[in-house]
Amino acid sequence: MKLRLHFGLATIILVLAILLASGATTNLIAIGSTVTITNSPITPQILNYGILNQSSKINMPANGSIYFYTGATGGGVSVTNENFNVVNYAINGNGATSVATGYSSNDLGEYNPNNAAYYSIAGISVGSTSGVNSKIIFNEFAFSNSSYGASFVNGSFEVNSSNSLVVIIGAASSDNNPTLSGNFSIKVLDQLSYVDSIIQAYSILSAGKYSINLDSTSTGGNPNGCAVILEVYVIPPAQFYIPQKYSVTFNEFGLPTGTSWTVTLGNTTLNSTANNITFNEYNGTYKYFISSASKLSPSPGSGYLTVSGSPVQVSVYFKPPNTYIANFIPLNIPSNTIWWVIIGNQNKSSSGTGNIAFELSNGTYNYSIGTMARYITIPSKGNFVISGSNVNVTVNFELRPYNLKIIERGLPTGYTWTISINGSQYSSSSQTISILVPDGKYLIHVYSLTGYKPYSSNITVLVDNSNKTIYVDYQFISPANISIYYSPLIMVFTSLIILIALAFVIQRIYRGGKGE
């Protein structure tokens, strides 16, 4: 393990005690330094700042995780940075010592716990889960005795991993000097002598079961029967690994020598004419896809694989594809009707009610279906997928519909006109009504509308194997029929009569004069 701390405030000295259960080792770490983590595993370390508004940096490899145990006197603990998650506030102090534990995961993060009035970083455990931001869970044991006259509390806890950091926080009311004892070596970090006392301690322990006791009767004072609380946090040593890539190799079997084949793993596609294709990937799960090559299908053709700390080998077998039957089944087909199906460059026909079948390998196929002029098939075209089994396509035969187009003449633009064909009404504000009808005889009734009436109200039309267009002629119902004054013709006629008569009169009065 190699740690390097650098601190910015030269005037402040920090005493760091690192105690290992297997052998006591003490390192001094100065406040304001930068800790760079370069190795794994990392033994838990204890930092005791004991200063106000202090900061330090810890440089971590990518995707590492760091765990804090933080205690402060004289107020609550607040550890702030952009990515710090508080796991637990052990005691939310009320003018007394507070402690907090938390963790953070970041790339080369800078953590600046500088909001506490008085604080000390009681312990830091650094760990990693090899590139994955998973949280290391630590064990918490809490014991309390709040019965009347309580003077002690004890309990036992278990450490699962050697070199685990154990942080102990005890509190006792009405006692100035509670004592902490157990069947292991305990290092008291801080002991506050107030009416409500708090003691902070830690130890680095091997795996095993331990017992601990907090006694508030050491001073012989009156305990007054309040709560005695003991909390133990067991923080296992972190394992840190530099993220590592592992080879993922696809080995093909069955391809002719020199045939190019292609593998897509995640977002990476590689091809090769060799027998294997190799990727390098971090731990994780990846999707892969192998393309067909030289008309041979790969098996497996696609799937998921997981890289988990070791190289991965995938064997790919290329072999001729299996064939399956695509069966086209006619329904309601009239007798002696020829029909056919085209798939790619294959064209098969039938003149009866029999199926049309194709032998096809796995894949997606487009098809089109044709038949004699008077009929249509539903569907007439489409596609299907063969994926390891036969496929049936049902083909329904119906009489071919023809376009019956009715065009009105004589109506002003925008007039909505209505017809009924064999009882069904159709309206349009355009000039044309088009409907699809099979062969047959149809009676078209044309409705009058305000100011216009059809010359023929009923029209019979025969649709016989072809589209049909008929015209509906409307005539304007002139208001001239309402009054002679509305008739342009009568107006002209009357005026002309008067004009001619007047001409005669004028001629006479100037040419005559017989009586004069």
Place this chain on the structure above:
Amino acid sequence: MNDMNYPKHQGGRDPSHILKTGLLMIVVGLFIAVVPGLGAYLSILILIGIIFAFLGSKVLGKKYRRNYAIAILLIIVMSILELYGLADVMTLMSSLYGATSANYSEIIKAIDPFIFFVAIAYVLLAGSLTIIAYPFMKNINKAFLWIFYFLTVIIVLVDFYFQMNQLNQLYYQSVTLNNVGQFTTISNYIYYGGSAFYFLWGIVMAVAYANSRKMLQPPIPSPGYQNYFYPTETRSSQSQEDNNINNQNNLARTSTPNQNNISICPTCGAANPIDARFCQKCGQQLKP
């Protein structure tokens, strides 16, 4: 024009001057009437002009005076017809006042009769103007006068016929933003037909007025009127009914300022020597 040189009406006002003034007012009225809107108000000049022409027609003789009276009658009838048609339109407009929607059927019920009566009114106006202009047209002009008489009315009737038909196509529709433009176009074309009518008649009447100025010129002193009573250059080519005007014309040109030298025939208007007992043209007995 020097009134002193001209035979005067009994009232003392020169009738030929009144006649020419009337003709000029008709011409001005007709040209103003070409302008839609403004012309509708100022076309009253035509009516006043015809009345003036009638009053001045004394100078033309009894027959012309009777004919001009007929022209007045036609104008009166024409005015009644126009007012009748206009009354329908005014009623329509008052009924539409404040309306938020309207159907063309309501509008056409007023407009169609209006067009109907206006068409007849144009016929009557053409007849009236023909009567007024006729005495001042020489033979070739008379032919054109008749052509104009028919042509102008036919132009109006053709225009009205088509516009009325177009208008009737809207009969079953409501007035909307989509079709109000069509209605406006129809209205404009009705105006255009009327404007063409007035314009052509303005030309005709301007010719008549110009002719009247020549025919009703002040007299030119001359040794005697006999040589001018039937001037050779005009007598042979003019019709009989024009002789009255020519006579009057020639008389005016040849008579002396002393009115005692001539006697006007009260029947045919011919000028006779002051001592003639009977009219030398029509034989009417003259007052001593």
